[in-house]
Structure formats: structure tokens, C-alpha cells
Amino acid sequence: MKGLCLLVVAVMAVGCHGCPDGWLDVNGSCFYFHQDQSMPWEDAERFCETSGGSLAKIGSAKELRAFYEYILTYSLSGSYWLGASDQGYEGDWLWVSDNSRVDRGTPFWAIHNGIFGWDHEPSGGTEENCLLLDENRKHYFNDVNCNLIHHPLCMT
Numbered sequence: 210m211k212g213l214c215l216l217v218v219a220v221m222a223v224g225c226h227g228c229p230d231g232w233l234d235v236n237g238s239c240f241y242f243h244q245d246q247s248m249p250w251e252d253a254e255r256f257c258e259t260s261g262g263s264l265a266k267i268g269s270a271k272e273l274r275a276f277y278e279y280i281l282t283y284s285l286s287g288s289y290w291l292g293a294s295d296q297g298y299e300g301d302w303l304w305v306s307d308n309s310r311v312d313r314g315t316p317f318w319a320i321h322n323g324i325f326g327w328d329h330e331p332s333g334g335t336e337e338n339c340l341l342l343d344e345n346r347k348h349y350f351n352d353v354n355c356n357l358i359h360h361p362l363c364m365t
């Protein structure tokens with residue numbers, strides 16, 4: 210695909226975006242905020258798979274920043290499912306797209322005031338096994354119940 214883009218640029222001297230219109234290009238992957246769709250986490254993962262992808266992975270601080278800026282730029286509302294859970298083994302958060310481990314702490318996870326003072330999410334134990342880009346937590350990561358209804362954030 211990259212080769213084709215270079216060819217198009219060379220021949221037509223036009224800009225080439227690696228992603229379809231309306232999709233966000235971050236580090237060579239394409240992301241779509243499905244603001245018009247709402248469903249539980251597992252349905253959201255299947256929804257993204259039908260378009261040949263999966264729920265989104267946000268793997269670096271730079272990527273998280275790009276998502277945050279996109280949300281602000283387009284005034285997106287609601288919270289978005291990300292492609293990670295700890296359903297397999299409680300407390301072990303894995304990205305579904307490549308089975309890699311989710312980084313903990315700053316700058317990804319929201320903070321909350323617990324019995325021992327301020328601490329990072331996740332805090333929901335076995336009740337909260339799915340990862341949300343949480344509008345109510347300034348779009349930081351939060352672990353929530355997988356049956357809640359939120360928008361899919363797909364990547365391909």
C-alpha cells in the first residue's frame with residue numbers, strides 16, 4: 210500500500226493519505242470513531258472485525274495525544290471502547306490486536322481517589338474488565354464493566 214501511495218504521489222503530485230476519508234491516521238494505522246454506534250465491548254470488537262480490523266490499540270503517549278487532539282478538534286462526544294481487557298486473567302491487561310501488555314500508570318490511565326489516596330486506574334477488579342477511553346475521565350484509560358454501552362473505536 211505504501212508503495213502504491215508513493216507511486217500515486219510521484220505520478221499525480223497529489224497528497225496521499227494512507228487512510229480512507231474520515232479515518233484518523235496514526236503511525237500508519239487507521240482509526241475510526243464510531244460516534245453513531247453504541248454497544249457492549251464484545252459486540253464492539255466483533256463490529257470492528259467485520260470491517261477487517263479490531264478495537265483500537267493506543268500504544269504510546271504520542272498516539273494518546275493524537276487521539277485526544279482529534280476528539281477535541283472534531284468535538285466528539287461520548288466514551289470509546291479500546292481493544293484491551295483483563296478478562297483472561299484478572300489484572301493482566303492485554304491488547305486484543307497483538308496480545309501485547311497494556312502499559313500501566315502515567316500517561317495512559319486515569320487517576321482516582323481511593324482509600325490509600327490518589328492512585329491510577331484500573332480499580333474495578335473482576336467487575337470491570339474492559340478498557341474505555343473515558344469521556345468522564347478526560348479521555349484517559351479507565352476499566353469499566355464490559356456490558357456498558359459505548360462507541361466502538363476501530364483500527365485497521
Ligand SMILES: [Ca+2]
Nearest residue numbers: 334335337338
Ligand atoms: Ca478487571
